[in-house]
Amino acid sequence: MGFDRRDFLHTSLAFLSAGATAAWPAFAQxxxxxxxxxxxxxxxxxxxxxxxxxxxxxxxxLDTNTVIRNISAKITEGLLRYDAQFRPQPLLAIEWSISADNLRYTFKLRPNVKWHDGESFTSADVRYSILTQKRLGPRGRITLANVERVDTPDPLTAVIVLAKPTPYLIKALSSAELPIVPQHRYGDGDPLASPNLSAPIGTGPFIFDKWVRGSYLVLRKNPNYWRPGAPHLDRVVYRVVPDQAAISVALETGEVDAASGVSLADLGRLATLPQLKIDDTYDAYLNNAAFLEFNVENPILGKPEVRHAIARAIDRNFLKDNVFYKRSSVVDSPVPSVLSSYYDDSTFHYPYDLAEANRQLDAAGYPKQADGQRFALRLNYITGGDFRRAADYLRGALSRVGIKATILDGDLPTYLRRAYTAREFDLNLNGLGRLYDPTVGVQRIYWSDGVKHPLIWINASHYQNPQVDDLFREAAVETDETRRSGAFRQIQQIVGRDLPVLPLVTVPAVQVFHARVHNLNNSIDLAAGDFSETWIEPKT
Known part of the structure; x- marks a missing residue:
C-alpha cells in the first residue's frame, strides 16, 4: 500500500478549508x-x-509494546489520525503542508486544547515529544533519524525540519505511534524516569484516574475534551486477567464487556453465543507477525546452513492451523504482502522437509550423537498463551531433527532483558509489527545499529550486513517509488538467503466484545483507537 504525495496534498488542502469541523473517518463505525x-x-x-x-x-x-499502545492512545494523542486508505486526518494538527524539497513539514495545531492538568497544549510539546522519541524511542531512532530540529515560530505552529527526505514520516504521526506528551510534565529530567509514564497527563478523551498494578486501571471521561460531544463513556476500566480461560469466562458471564488476548481455541465456542461479537479484522497499520530470530553470535547458529536446516524443520502451516487456529497466514517475507509494491519473497523458500533438514545439519558438521542429539539451544519467547504454544511446538519440531530446545519462561521484562540486554538466548520467538512502511517496521529487525546501541525491539539476532544497512539508508530517503521499491526488494533477497530471522505467521489481532458495545474501533490501527466514539447500551 504505497502513499501518493499528490493524494496527501489534495487531502491537506481539503482540510485547510474544512479545518476543525472536518468529519471523522468513515471507517470509525x-x-x-x-x-x-x-x-x-x-x-x-x-x-x-x-x-x-x-x-x-x-x-x-518510549516503548511501543502493543498493550501500552492500546491504552496510551485513549489518554495521549498524536498530531494525525488515518483513514482506511492511510490518508492523514486532523487530530492535534488541523492543517499541514510539505515543502517542495520534502524537508519541511509544517503543522498548524488545534487551538484551545488543554492538557488534563489544565495547562495549554503548544508547539513546545510537539518539539519535546519528537526530539525525545528521536533520541530514546525504539522506533524513533529510525523513523525520526532524519529530523534535524523542530521549529516553533509560535505556540500553534510546529515545523519539523529534516536533513534528508523522509517519505514515510507523514504516516508515523498517530497517537499510538508518536504520542505528543506534555513537556512541563517531564521537565529536564530523564524521560525514562518521568512520573508521566505511570500516571500520564494527555489531551485525549480519557483522563488517567487510578492504576493498581497487576489488577486494574481506571480512566475517566475528560469533561473538557476539545471535541464536542465526545467521549460517550463515563469510565473505562482495564482489568488484568492473565489466564486466557478466565478471560473467556468473564466475557460469557458479562463480567467484562470486551477483551483482547482471548484464547484462539475458545473463539469457535464464543462465536456461537448471541450476546458476543468477534472482531478479527487484520491490522494493516501494525502488520503483526511472529518471527524466529537466530542469535548469530552463537557459533552454531552463526552458520547460515544451520539456520536453513532449522527453517526446514518447522512446519509453518501447522503453526497457522493448530497453534493460531486458522486465524493467521504463513509469512514468506518480513515485508507485509499488503505493501505489494515493496514485496519480494523470492528467496524465502524453506519448505517443511525433515529429511532435507537432517541432511543439511549433517553436512554442516553436526551429526547426531549416540543419544540422538546434535546440540542444545535455549528458546526465549515473548509472553502470551499463543506464543507459549508456539514455543512448545518449536521444541517438538526441533527434537525431530536432533536439536534439544529448552524453553525459557518469564514475564515481559524478563523476556526483553534476555533478548536485548543480557542476550541469554539462542532462538528468540518474537512478535513484531511490520508496520505501514519497511523503513519503520522491517529495518529494525536487521539494523546493525541495534548491535552497537542495544534497544528493545531492534535486531535481537545481532545480524550485521553493511550492504543491507546501506540499502536501508538509501530507501529511507528515496522519494522515487521505483528506486525505493528496488532497494526493498534487494534487501529481502539478501536477508532471505542469509536468514538471520525466519518469518513464521501473522499474529491475529482479535477482540471479543458484548453486543451492547458499539464503535469499539475508530482507528486504522484498530485497538489503538481512542474510544472517543465508543458507547455501551445499559444492561437490561
Missing amino acids: AATASPAQAVTPVNGGTLTYAVPQDPPSLVSL
Missing part, C-alpha cells in the same frame, strides 16, 4: 456496527475491558 446498529449513541456507562497482561507503562512514547 464500520469495525463493530452494521447499518442496522447505527442508532443514536447513549452517553454514560463504564466499559470494562480485559487485557492479558499489565502494561509496563501507560505512554507509548
Whole structure:
C-alpha cells in the first residue's frame, strides 16, 4: 500500500478549508456496527475491558509494546489520525503542508486544547515529544533519524525540519505511534524516569484516574475534551486477567464487556453465543507477525546452513492451523504482502522437509550423537498463551531433527532483558509489527545499529550486513517509488538467503466484545483507537 504525495496534498488542502469541523473517518463505525446498529449513541456507562497482561507503562512514547499502545492512545494523542486508505486526518494538527524539497513539514495545531492538568497544549510539546522519541524511542531512532530540529515560530505552529527526505514520516504521526506528551510534565529530567509514564497527563478523551498494578486501571471521561460531544463513556476500566480461560469466562458471564488476548481455541465456542461479537479484522497499520530470530553470535547458529536446516524443520502451516487456529497466514517475507509494491519473497523458500533438514545439519558438521542429539539451544519467547504454544511446538519440531530446545519462561521484562540486554538466548520467538512502511517496521529487525546501541525491539539476532544497512539508508530517503521499491526488494533477497530471522505467521489481532458495545474501533490501527466514539447500551 504505497502513499501518493499528490493524494496527501489534495487531502491537506481539503482540510485547510474544512479545518476543525472536518468529519471523522468513515471507517470509525464500520469495525463493530452494521447499518442496522447505527442508532443514536447513549452517553454514560463504564466499559470494562480485559487485557492479558499489565502494561509496563501507560505512554507509548518510549516503548511501543502493543498493550501500552492500546491504552496510551485513549489518554495521549498524536498530531494525525488515518483513514482506511492511510490518508492523514486532523487530530492535534488541523492543517499541514510539505515543502517542495520534502524537508519541511509544517503543522498548524488545534487551538484551545488543554492538557488534563489544565495547562495549554503548544508547539513546545510537539518539539519535546519528537526530539525525545528521536533520541530514546525504539522506533524513533529510525523513523525520526532524519529530523534535524523542530521549529516553533509560535505556540500553534510546529515545523519539523529534516536533513534528508523522509517519505514515510507523514504516516508515523498517530497517537499510538508518536504520542505528543506534555513537556512541563517531564521537565529536564530523564524521560525514562518521568512520573508521566505511570500516571500520564494527555489531551485525549480519557483522563488517567487510578492504576493498581497487576489488577486494574481506571480512566475517566475528560469533561473538557476539545471535541464536542465526545467521549460517550463515563469510565473505562482495564482489568488484568492473565489466564486466557478466565478471560473467556468473564466475557460469557458479562463480567467484562470486551477483551483482547482471548484464547484462539475458545473463539469457535464464543462465536456461537448471541450476546458476543468477534472482531478479527487484520491490522494493516501494525502488520503483526511472529518471527524466529537466530542469535548469530552463537557459533552454531552463526552458520547460515544451520539456520536453513532449522527453517526446514518447522512446519509453518501447522503453526497457522493448530497453534493460531486458522486465524493467521504463513509469512514468506518480513515485508507485509499488503505493501505489494515493496514485496519480494523470492528467496524465502524453506519448505517443511525433515529429511532435507537432517541432511543439511549433517553436512554442516553436526551429526547426531549416540543419544540422538546434535546440540542444545535455549528458546526465549515473548509472553502470551499463543506464543507459549508456539514455543512448545518449536521444541517438538526441533527434537525431530536432533536439536534439544529448552524453553525459557518469564514475564515481559524478563523476556526483553534476555533478548536485548543480557542476550541469554539462542532462538528468540518474537512478535513484531511490520508496520505501514519497511523503513519503520522491517529495518529494525536487521539494523546493525541495534548491535552497537542495544534497544528493545531492534535486531535481537545481532545480524550485521553493511550492504543491507546501506540499502536501508538509501530507501529511507528515496522519494522515487521505483528506486525505493528496488532497494526493498534487494534487501529481502539478501536477508532471505542469509536468514538471520525466519518469518513464521501473522499474529491475529482479535477482540471479543458484548453486543451492547458499539464503535469499539475508530482507528486504522484498530485497538489503538481512542474510544472517543465508543458507547455501551445499559444492561437490561
